[in-house]
Amino acid sequence: MDTEAQHPERDRSSTPDEGAAEEGSRSARFSRLARGGDGRARLSLRTAALIGVACTVFVLLFSHFVVQPFQIPSSSMEPTLRVGDRILVNKLAYGSDSRxxxxxxxxxxGRGSFVRAELTENPVSSVVREGLAALGLAEPADTxxxxxxxxTGGDRVVCCDDEGRIEVNGVAVDEGYLHPGDVPSEVAFDIVVPANRLWVMGDHRGNSSDSRDHLGDPGGGMVPVEKVIGRADWIGWPAGRWTSLEPTGAFRHVPPPSGVVGGGHG
Structure with missing residues (x-):
């Protein structure tokens, strides 16, 4: 009986050692799991950062070569485009066979036609602004x-006929896209567009500084075709204004300029 009674004592005396060993083993496992968890977290953060960088680079390259968001900073193109609109500019619209x-x-x-060619910007702020502008998060450069x-090249553009309309190659143009209440132009002009140049105007003629305002400047307000960044094809933001910018039919009856076959028609 005494011997049997001693066995439980020995069993009880051995329990703390076994418990300590088990506790130590459990702590070691938890430590390894914790270290593994931190490693996985660091890996996940690193992966997310790499994915973010890759996506940003892709968007910037896509914006630079294919389609670029462009924030409308003024009312010069109202009602077609409003202040704050983000248009999507198709950079592939023009090429050797399309102008x-x-x-x-x-x-x-507009450097060299609408603004001084030597106008420059701080390099650091220029890079930051261009990056944000490429994402449609900042207004475009002042240029x-x-x-x-x-x-377009060869066209004779005259303002205005007896009814106050602009004429292109002798044909009056009914510009239905003009801002309500605006006249086609309060400035009289009679110009012939040189080859590879463009005569451009805002839709809000009463609030647009355009080719008319640079008639006396070098280049006569004409924009070189090679300075065109792209064609505005869509309004992408705000959501309530999502739409494609359909071609106007205002110029469909305008003939090619004299001596030119197949002029640019709208």
Whole structure:
């Protein structure tokens, strides 16, 4: 009996050692799991960062070469485009076999035609602004403009006929896209667009600084075709204004300029 009674004592005395060993083993497992969890978290964060960088690079490249968002900074193109609209500019619209046509809404670099060619910007702020502008999160550079093409190379553009309409190659144009209450132009002009140049005007003629305002400048307010960034094909934001910018039929009856076969038609 005494011997049997001693066995439970020995069993009880051995329990703390076994418990300590088990506790130590459990702690070691938890430690390994914790370290593994931290590693996986670091891996997940690194993966997410790499994916974010890759997506940003893709968007920037896509914006640079294919379609670029462009934030409308002024009312010069109302009612077609409103302040704050984000238009999507198709950079593949023009090439060797396709050039801007009358009626197209284009975004262009105005250096040398609308602004001084030597106008520069702080390099650091320029990079930041261009990156944000490429995502449609900032207004474009002061050298970028959006206007409607009214005359292409060889066209004679005159303002105005007896009814106050602009004439292109002798044909009056009914510009239904103009801002309500605006006249086609309060400035009289009679110009012939040189080859590879564009005569551009805003739809809100009473609030647009366009080719008319640069008649006396070098280049006569004409925009070189190679300065065109792309054609505005869609309004992408705000959501309530999602739409494609359909070609206007205002120039459909305008003939090619004299001596030119197949002029640019809208």
């Amino acid at each position: 801007p046509a009358r009626g197209d809404i284009v975004v262009f670099d 970028d403009f959006v206007k409607r093409v009214v005359g």
